[in-house]
Amino acid sequence: MTDLAVAHDDLRPLMFSVAYRMLGSVSEAEDVVQEAFLRMHRAGTHADNPEAYATTVTTRLAIDALRSARHRREQYVGPWLPEPLLVSDDDPARRVEQTESLSTAFLVVLETLSPVERAVFLLREVFGYGYAEIAAIVERSEANCRQLMTRARKHVEERRPRFDESREHRDELARTFFAALNDGDVAALERLLAEDVEFQGDGGGKTAALRKPLVGALQVARFLAGLGRTGVQIGTTLAPVTVNGQPGFRVSGPDGAVVGVLSLTITDGRVVGLHNQINPDKLQHLGAVGDLNALLSERGS
Numbered sequence: 001m002t003d004l005a006v007a008h009d010d011l012r013p014l015m016f017s018v019a020y021r022m023l024g025s026v027s028e029a030e031d032v033v034q035e036a037f038l039r040m041h042r043a044g045t046h047a048d049n050p051e052a053y054a055t056t057v058t059t060r061l062a063i064d065a066l067r068s069a070r071h072r073r074e075q076y077v078g079p080w081l082p083e084p085l086l087v088s089d090d091d092p093a094r095r096v097e098q099t100e101s102l103s104t105a106f107l108v109v110l111e112t113l114s115p116v117e118r119a120v121f122l123l124r125e126v127f128g129y130g131y132a133e134i135a136a137i138v139e140r141s142e143a144n145c146r147q148l149m150t151r152a153r154k155h156v157e158e159r160r161p162r163f164d165e166s167r168e169h170r171d172e173l174a175r176t177f178f179a180a181l182n183d184g185d186v187a188a189l190e191r192l193l194a195e196d197v198e199f200q201g202d203g204g205g206k207t208a209a210l211r212k213p214l215v216g217a218l219q220v221a222r223f224l225a226g227l228g229r230t231g232v233q234i235g236t237t238l239a240p241v242t243v244n245g246q247p248g249f250r251v252s253g254p255d256g257a258v259v260g261v262l263s264l265t266i267t268d269g270r271v272v273g274l275h276n277q278i279n280p281d282k283l284q285h286l287g288a289v290g291d292l293n294a295l296l297s298e299r300g301s
Contacts, residue, residue, distance in 0.1 A: 203278050
């Protein structure tokens with residue numbers, strides 16, 4: 001039998017991976033992991049399978065956390081996007097496998113599932129648990145879990161984003177996109193965007209952002225070029241990063257503090273989705289956060 005205290009460092013990345021995919025929030029996931037460890041410690045048991053035990057406790061807490069978060073998210077100002085995870089964030093407690101199930105676009109789709117549906121889908125589809133194991137974790141019957149999985153899979157497959165298989169091709173397109181964005185080249189940007197591309201921004205009512213998604217290659221290209229011009233005026237810089245396993249950019253103010261994170265979804269050689277996280281509350285885990293509102297106000301003064 002394995003002492004959970006000894007396995008702490010090995011279990012934490014797994015627990016965070018489960019909690020983050022359930023909640024789409026770094027801060028909430030870390031709270032769940034901390035509470036899970038406390039409960040496991042208080043139980044005082046030595047699990048034969050510490051990974052399964054940790055997954056069970058974490059999943060149940062994440063379901064409860066997601067239920068309580070539902071009302072807040074329903075009242076959220078503008079589109080709700082997950083907190084970004086950057087590969088450059090080398091905190092081992094947040095180490096997760098960089099797969100498509102971690103992408104911003106995929107996490108947005110998961111938001112349409114109920115908490116238990118989301119848990120069942122992730123445990124089966126991402127973590128490979130059998131239905132008997134899942135039933136024990138979510139405290140439902142095996143038959144009910146199969147029904148939940150069927151419903152969740154159908155719902156997700158109808159909305160699930162597709163990704164380019166070649167990372168090299170995807171990264172090359174991202175570099176071309178970065179150059180066009182820096183140049184403010186509307187025509188070049190439009191050529192890189194899918195006809196039905198969708199841009200979503202999350203300001204959470206804290207920073208000016210689009211209240212509804214912007215759709216269409218020309219409209220999004222013009223909007224991006226405008227963002228680029230504004231960025232030059234207020235002194236922001238863009239640095240290519242990997243966001244939730246996909247290409248993206250970290251946007252920093254003149255003092256180097258982060259003011260936004262933009263992630264791309266690329267399919268069939270075109271950008272089909274852009275997610276722009278500029279809610280300062282959702283950037284805290286990335287280090288110092290700049291005041292985008294102040295930068296914009298200084299531009300207008």
